[in-house]
Amino acid sequence: MSRNIQRTIIIWIALLVAFYYVYPTVGWMLLSESARQERLERWKQEDDQLARQRPGYWTRQFASWKRWLEFDRSKVINLGLDLQGGIHMVVGFDIQDLPEEKLKEYRDAGYSDADIEREIQRIVLERITTRINEFEAKEPIIQTLGTNQIQIQLPGEKDVQRAKSLITRMAQLNFHIVAGPDQATPVFKKIRDAFPEDFMPYVKMSQLRSDTLTVSPENYERVKSVIDRATAAGIIPPEKMVAFSQPPKPYEKQEYQLYVLDRQPIASGDGLVRANALPDQSNPGKWMILFEFNAASSAHFAEVTGNNVGNAMAIVLDGVVVSAPTIQERISGGRGQITGNFEAEEARDLATCLNSGSMDVPLREEFTRTVSASLGQEAIRKGVLSSLCSLIIVAVFMMVYYSWAGVIAVLGLAVNALFIIAAMAYFNLTLTLPGIAGLVLTIGMAVDANVLIYERIREELKLGHTLLSSIENGFRRAATTILDANITTLIAAAVLLQFSTGPIKGFAVTLSIGVCTTLFVALVVTKAIFDFVMAKRMFRSLPMLRVIPANAGIPFMQWRRPVITASVLAILIGTGWFAYRGMDNFGVDFQQGTNLVIWIDNPERVSADDVRQALNAAGFDGPVVQETQDEQHAMNLFNIRVGDVTRTRTAAESGAENASKELATVADRIRTVLAGLQAEKSVEKVIVEDEQTVGPAVGAQLRWDALLSMFWSFVFVIIYLWVRFELRFSLGAVVATLHDMIFTMGLFSLLGREISMGVIAALLTILGYSLNDTIVVFDRIREEMQLSRGKGVKLIDLMNKAINITLSRTILTSLTTLFVTVVLLLFGGDSLFDFALVLTIGIVVGTYSSIFLASPVVLMMENIRIAAREARQEKTGGRRVKAEPGAGKARA
Numbered sequence: 001m002s003r004n005i006q007r008t009i010i011i012w013i014a015l016l017v018a019f020y021y022v023y024p025t026v027g028w029m030l031l032s033e034s035a036r037q038e039r040l041e042r043w044k045q046e047d048d049q050l051a052r053q054r055p056g057y058w059t060r061q062f063a064s065w066k067r068w069l070e071f072d073r074s075k076v077i078n079l080g081l082d083l084q085g086g087i088h089m090v091v092g093f094d095i096q097d098l099p100e101e102k103l104k105e106y107r108d109a110g111y112s113d114a115d116i117e118r119e120i121q122r123i124v125l126e127r128i129t130t131r132i133n134e135f136e137a138k139e140p141i142i143q144t145l146g147t148n149q150i151q152i153q154l155p156g157e158k159d160v161q162r163a164k165s166l167i168t169r170m171a172q173l174n175f176h177i178v179a180g181p182d183q184a185t186p187v188f189k190k191i192r193d194a195f196p197e198d199f200m201p202y203v204k205m206s207q208l209r210s211d212t213l214t215v216s217p218e219n220y221e222r223v224k225s226v227i228d229r230a231t232a233a234g235i236i237p238p239e240k241m242v243a244f245s246q247p248p249k250p251y252e253k254q255e256y257q258l259y260v261l262d263r264q265p266i267a268s269g270d271g272l273v274r275a276n277a278l279p280d281q282s283n284p285g286k287w288m289i290l291f292e293f294n295a296a297s298s299a300h301f302a303e304v305t306g307n308n309v310g311n312a313m314a315i316v317l318d319g320v321v322v323s324a325p326t327i328q329e330r331i332s333g334g335r336g337q338i339t340g341n342f343e344a345e346e347a348r349d350l351a352t353c354l355n356s357g358s359m360d361v362p363l364r365e366e367f368t369r370t371v372s373a374s375l376g377q378e379a380i381r382k383g384v385l386s387s388l389c390s391l392i393i394v395a396v397f398m399m400v401y402y403s404w405a406g407v408i409a410v411l412g413l414a415v416n417a418l419f420i421i422a423a424m425a426y427f428n429l430t431l432t433l434p435g436i437a438g439l440v441l442t443i444g445m446a447v448d449a450n451v452l453i454y455e456r457i458r459e460e461l462k463l464g465h466t467l468l469s470s471i472e473n474g475f476r477r478a479a480t481t482i483l484d485a486n487i488t489t490l491i492a493a494a495v496l497l498q499f500s501t502g503p504i505k506g507f508a509v510t511l512s513i514g515v516c517t518t519l520f521v522a523l524v525v526t527k528a529i530f531d532f533v534m535a536k537r538m539f540r541s542l543p544m545l546r547v548i549p550a551n552a553g554i555p556f557m558q559w560r561r562p563v564i565t566a567s568v569l570a571i572l573i574g575t576g577w578f579a580y581r582g583m584d585n586f587g588v589d590f591q592q593g594t595n596l597v598i599w600i601d602n603p604e605r606v607s608a609d610d611v612r613q614a615l616n617a618a619g620f621d622g623p624v625v626q627e628t629q630d631e632q633h634a635m636n637l638f639n640i641r642v643g644d645v646t647r648t649r650t651a652a653e654s655g656a657e658n659a660s661k662e663l664a665t666v667a668d669r670i671r672t673v674l675a676g677l678q679a680e681k682s683v684e685k686v687i688v689e690d691e692q693t694v695g696p697a698v699g700a701q702l703r704w705d706a707l708l709s710m711f712w713s714f715v716f717v718i719i720y721l722w723v724r725f726e727l728r729f730s731l732g733a734v735v736a737t738l739h740d741m742i743f744t745m746g747l748f749s750l751l752g753r754e755i756s757m758g759v760i761a762a763l764l765t766i767l768g769y770s771l772n773d774t775i776v777v778f779d780r781i782r783e784e785m786q787l788s789r790g791k792g793v794k795l796i797d798l799m800n801k802a803i804n805i806t807l808s809r810t811i812l813t814s815l816t817t818l819f820v821t822v823v824l825l826l827f828g829g830d831s832l833f834d835f836a837l838v839l840t841i842g843i844v845v846g847t848y849s850s851i852f853l854a855s856p857v858v859l860m861m862e863n864i865r866i867a868a869r870e871a872r873q874e875k876t877g878g879r880r881v882k883a884e885p886g887a888g889k890a891r892a
Contacts, residue, residue, distance in 0.1 A: 007528055014520070015415070018422035020068075025425055027071035039070060048250045060285070077425045078156045080139045080432035082375045082831070085626060086155040088639060090366040091128075091168060092148055095120055098361050117147050120361055125150055125695075130356035131166050139430040144695035145595060149366060151694060155430055162345065168363040170318045171353035173269030175301075176261040178312035178324050179240060184211035184260035187240055191226065194235045198226050203258070214255040217248070223258075239263055243314070245321050246340060259321050261314050266304040271297020275354035277347035280339055287347035289338040291354065298334025306330035315340075317350070371639055372608055372627035375433060375831050382829035383433045387440040390823035394444050394816050401812070402454055403543045408533070409450040412526040416446050419517040427509055433831055435510070441839065442514035444820040445769065448485075448813040449522035452776065453478040455809045458544055467542060468534055475527050481779040482522060484724060488733070488775055489768040490515045491720055492713040496764070508709075511768060548808040556803050557796050560856035567739060567853060574746015587754035588622050588643035594666045595694040597628075598674065600636040601685040606677050611638055616830075618673040620644070621754060641694060642666065667691050710767070714738075717771065725778060728861040733774045736846075736854035740770040744842045751837070758835040766842035769817070773810065773850040780806045781855065795862055799855045807851070814847040 028036070050063055068075065095103065095116050106116045121144055128150055132140045141153040154163055179187070188211065192200050202219040206212035215223045227242050236242060245257040271293045280288040293301055305313070305327050314324040315338050323340040342350065373380065395413065398406035420439060424431065431439075457474030465473065493515065496508035533539055578585055600606050608627045615623040624641040644666050671686040678685050714734050721730030741763055748759070780802040788798060821843060824836035 004528075004531065007524060011525055011528055014419065018418045021075065021422040021425040022418060024068060024071045024073075024075040025077045025421070028073060028076045031071065036073075040073065043067065043073070056284075075425060077421070078428070078430040080430050080435065081141065081153055081155045081371075081373065081626075082433050083373050083380060083431070084156065085370065085372040085374070086153060087163060087368065088371040088626070088628060089152045089154070089164065089167065089368045090145060091124075091150050091152070091363045092366050093120060093124060093361045093363055094148065095361065102360060114147070121148060121150070123360060124363065127356050127359055128152065128167055131352050139432060143595075146692040149692070150363075151595065151692075153371065162349065164365060164368065166349050166353065168365060169353050169359075170362060171269075171356065171358040172318055173272065173354060173358070174265035174316045175267040175304075176241075176243075176263075176265050176314045176316055177308055178314050179211075179260040179262065180311075181209060181211040183240070187236060187242065187260045188213060188258075190235050191230045191242075194230060194233070195226050199223065204255070211260070213258040215244070215258065217254055217256070220244070220256055243316060243319060243321050249341060249343075252341065257321075259314055259324060261316070261321075265316070266308065266313070267297070267301050269354065269358065271300075272354055275351040277342075277344070277351040279344075280342075283339065283341070286339075287342045287344050288340075289342070289347055289351050289354070291336055291338065293334035295334070298332075301334065301336075302330055302332040367630075369628045369630060369639075374624050374626050380433060380831075382827060383824075383832050384436060386824050386827040386829075386832070387436050387820075389827070390820040391440050391443060393819045393823065394447060397816060397819065398447060398450070401545045402450075403545075404533075404539060405450075405454050405457070405542055405544065408526060408529050409447065409454075411529060412450065412521045413443055413446060415525050416517050416521040417443050419521065420513055423513040423517065424510070427513070429509060439510075441765065441817070441820050442510075442518075444817050445772075445813075446514070446518040446521065447816045448772065449478075449482050449518055450526065451809050451812050451816075452481055453522065453526070454544065455812075457542065458546075461542065467539065470542075471530050471534065475523070475530075479523055481776055482519065484779055485772040485775040486515050486519055488717050488720060488771045491716050492767055492771065495713040495716055496709045498709075498712075508764075511764070515768075546808070548811055551801070551804045552807060554804055554807075555800055556851055557800050557856065557859065560852065560859070563852040564856060567743070567849075571739065571742050571746060574743060574750060578746055578749040581749055585749050585755055587756040587759075588624065588641060589756050590696050591643050592696060593641055593643045593694050595690075595692050596640045596642075596667055596670065596688055597690040598638050598640055598670065599633050599687045599689055600638070600674060600678055601687060602636055602678050604679065606636050608638065610677055611640070611674060614673050614677060615640070615642070615670065618669070620670075620673075622756065637689070640670065642670070713767065721775075721778075725782060728858045728865075729778050729782075731861065732854045732857035733771060733778065735857045736774050736849040737767060737770040739849050739853055740766055740842055740846045743845050744838055747841055748834075748838055753834050753837065756834060758832070759838050762835050762838035762842065765839060766846060769843060770846040770849065773813070773846050774854045776809065777803060777806050777850050777854060778858075781858075796859060799859060803851055803855060810847055810850060814843055817843050 031039075046063070050059075064072075095113060098106075098116075098120070103116070106119070111119070125142065125144055129142050132142060132152065132154070139155060141151075143151045145151040152167060202222050203213045203215050206214075224244070227236075230236050231241070239262065241261050241263045243259050243261055245259070248254050248256065269291075272291055273294050274292045276290045277287055278290055280286045309327050309329060312324045312326050314321045316322070317338075322338055325339075338350075375383075391413075395410045398409045400406065402409065417439075420442065429435075453474050456478045457470050460470035460473045460477075461467070490512060493508045493511040497512065583591060608625045612623060612625040615625065620642045622643065624639075626639045628637050628639050629635065630637065667688050671683050671688065674686045675681055675683040714737070718727075718730040718734055721733055744763070744766060748755075753759075781799055784798045784802045784805075785795075818840065821836050821840040824832050825840055828836055
């Protein structure tokens, strides 16, 4: 009884926590756009006012709870670029802005200007990608644009200025000694004498110290201009520099302080290995940054601080003095801290920039626009409705097939959905259309655990046990299988989380959430519901339908040779065709393409759906079309990306008769297509505002991360199954999983489809599903081996029996999951077609491999082991023992 009370308390706590995290998302989605904007503006004013008051702990908590009741935007699940659009930003650089020594270094190494530009673009892309991956905006698109630009798209309408600052920040950290009054005062005097009318009227001198000057925000630009002119004219001594403090917060005294510093820094941030943002305990409500140097820089930092004890040391970030503490003692150990009245977000962003490394060249913001969803409203509607319909079909099937037990399973699925959505809000994940489909698929796959439990209960009832004991034994016996199946998937997710970045990392988090919630709901929540209904005597029986016999006696293992031969041939054909197609296998996400900004001069609004359909009809595969606007064009301005590079082709290249005739470039072909949407059908009124070659949305590093993650996933799965089962079982599971993924990709390629990020997510889902399916069969084989130990039963017969016993479960779980994927395939629209196609193929192939492939691999390895043992016996003169094919010791 005590255990049941504890379980009930845990469940209710989990439900309350889930409600806490889901409530803001549901409330925010129900608000109108005008109500959202009003709240965002009001909250910003409230935050500024609260910061001025320097509130205590309980005041901050009260404000936090009040914000939560109003659907706190920071706790709302973000929608991806495909569902709601977001910020479209382009930044550029000029290699002439590189430091002279850096530019000389490149040229001395034989780099041309074009080579330098490519290398700097690569470095900038890496730095921005690292920063954005740690920013709130998940699922970004970051691509090279032209030769000296980077294009960034961030989903949602969150703080645009914060995103700009994070992306363009140089993040150059230096430590300078602050000049004392005897050195600073003469410098200020020289500037005053040189610019008497432009300097002193706009600064304020402290009455106590002549070297302490402050500047109001409205005079900042004037004074900065004077400082720049004084530096260029040599008025400021070459060994000194003048720097400003960081901008004052709205609730602080509105002034900048001027510092005179030694121009040569005593140390820099080049050796920085780690920076973390933490609350500043000495300044409640504020944050600081802890940093750590590598060994070489640590020793240097300790030496220079030891030589300057008693002097003030300015911590300068991007030319701005963040703080200027006095060095009290030698700073050894390579660790230090940066304080400066930082807000939490400010400190975290600064730590992110420091961890990503400084930019080698200043970035300029070319433009920033908002863009609409990359999918049309009709595509979104189809995707969401088909996802919900598939879930309803699964629920109806479970209730019809398992009767009242199915009703309990559906209740568990609803709770599971609540937990998954709450966890997504907690981890600040971004929800895309494939993500919604994947969420529904995860919930549908969670039925697997219920089917395992219910089929075990059915077996117990068939043995003549009471309903209560059958339920207890069913949960107990199924628990081991459920844990083994889900832990292998969790291992794969954990490895993906560790070794990958970007969208792959986001998928790994979602997969981990789904596994954990499924285990908790299946083994804890569902069991609690059963205990409740049994205690209230609501069930006197547990009727269940049966379509597949308990032991059909099908000799699966005897078919292993022709089946394996067929699989090998299919894989060879698929991989051969995949290799033949080459880069044609990959969609716009993985290839270079053309990015265009096009304005259609039309009196009526042209929708993005119309543009997208016209491009699809003209043969442009998977075009990305987003509505945007600028100061000149309030409507009919589109950002278009196609997987084709801008070039001029001759007719000979296209097989035309007139080889001298030139065909249109990508931009001209698109203009011709879109002219059909213009009222006068005029190509001249389809105007290309900008055209650039754009790099792949999925870079080489992300592709390598995905492959590396899969490799290590298999390694750790082998180790886990080796411990839980035997090496032969672990290798069998990995072979079956590899077979499923390679087979699926080969067939996908044969169908002429293109790989996108949705397809990658589907492949990773197959990895988890295939392992899960195979482990259930292996678990039953292990159980039969234990029951048959010492009875002389052949391993091949044990395997046939185990596969037949689990056949009902295998078919049912595949069927319920196929309900989801087939509905998405038929009714989800073009945006979900490839995602659903890969999953449908993978589930069918995964079911096939768990029956026909995984166990035969185990049997083959056992036969090899027996043959090797017999060979050793013959070699040593021992007695040879005749072994039947497929025989072996039935051991766990």
